[in-house]
Amino acid sequence: MTTTATQPVPGGDLVSARRRRAGRWTFDKASFMAVFLGLPLVIYLVFVVSPFAQAVYYSLTDWSGFSPTQNFIGLRNFERVFTDDIFLKSLRNNIVLAIVLPVVTLTLSFALASLITVGGSMRGQTRGLKASGFYRTVSFFPYVIPAIVIGIMWSQIYDPSNGLLNGILTALGFEMFESFPWLGDERTAMAATIFVIVWSMVGFYMVLFVAAIKDVPAETFEAARIDGAGRFRIAISITLPLIRDNVQTAWIYLGILALDAFVYMAALNPGGGPNNSTLVMAQQLFTTAFTKGQFGLACAMGVVLAGVTLLFAALVFAVSRLLGGKDDGRR
Structure with a gap:
């Protein structure tokens, strides 16, 4: 019987040595x-x-914010939070903001970005509107203004006595707006506040979408035009799916802003508006902590706010996955 010697694998020792070195x-x-x-x-x-863990701990105590000791009271603060009509009203206002604000802002931003990048003439090379750089600069300008300045400025514009808005509307013949309290009327306070936030944010997300659209090969849009697709069809069926990840990121950031919105609300309606129509959780948290001296209860509100924010982000990711995110794994 002939015994066949096992032939060494070429380079086998070298591969083994590399693996040993990599593991060291x-x-x-x-x-x-x-x-x-x-x-x-x-x-x-x-x-x-660490700060979040401390907030969770303090939410289980009756800490006043200034005393050196805290008494552990369990979930009593959370029971008070979810039975407090004012806090529940602020939670509903935040939910309204989280739904309306991203939809309006991102719709306007995407529309403007599409016009600036691919909304020009349908003849020849794909391009945006003329003077698109000017529109981009003008739209982005409000974003560089601090939020508190924007809030103060628009509170003066909305002023019922000497405000610019009522003055313009009255000059145009709308006498019913001569002394109309935009921020003092429960019917218009939230809508007026949302308009201010949208005005300040739409330019930034427009620039974000412009950068994303410019990464799409021009041949993609030209092929769609050859097939007879119009501007609206190209925007909805081609541009939007290709920048879906950017839209998802923008949606999460706007949702977080909507679930906070403290600066805008504090500048426009420090007291929460008529019948707390613009009160948000961050305002109620601030009042509870620094006006009432109930830091334990305020920390419980902060934990609820953090939980709602995480839930919102998870919901956005889930919806995005259901609408096409699974395709990313097959690319």
Whole structure:
């Protein structure tokens, strides 16, 4: 019987040596992990996770914010939160903002971005409207103004006695708006506030969508035009699906803004508006902590606000996945 010797695999020893070296902890590998993973993780734990954990702990106490001791009272603060009619009203207002604000802002931003990038002449090369750079600059300008300044400015514009808005409408013949309280009427307070936030944010998200649309090959739009697709069809069936990830990110950021909105609301309606029609959770939290001195209860409100924000982000991701996110795994 002839015994056949096993032939060594060419390069096998070299591959094994490389694998052994890759599994070892060298100084370069350890320093890389420490700087680019360990340090950011420590910073995240100290400045994000730790304060949130402290807020959760304080929400289970009766801490007044200034006393050195806190008495543990369990879930009593959360029971008070969910039985407080004013807080529940502020929660409903936040939900309205989280639904309306992203829809209106992103719709306007996407429409403007489409006009600036691919909304020009249907003949020749794909291009946007003339003077698109001017429109982009003018639309983006409100975003560079601090939110508190925007709130103060628009509160003066909405002023029922000497406001610019009522003055213009009255000059145009609408006498019923001579002294109309836009922020003092329950029917218009929330709508007027939403308009201010949309006005301040639409330019930023327009620029975001412009950058995303410019990454789409021009041949894609030209092929659609050759097939007879119009501007609206191109925007809905081609542009929007191709920048879906950007829309999802923008939706989450706007939702977080809507679930906070403290600066805008505090500047436009510090007291929460007529019948608390513009009161948001952040305002009620601030009042509870710094006016009433109930920091434990305020922390419970903050925990609820954080939970609603996380739930909103998860809902956006789930909806995006149902509408086409699964395709990303097959690319």
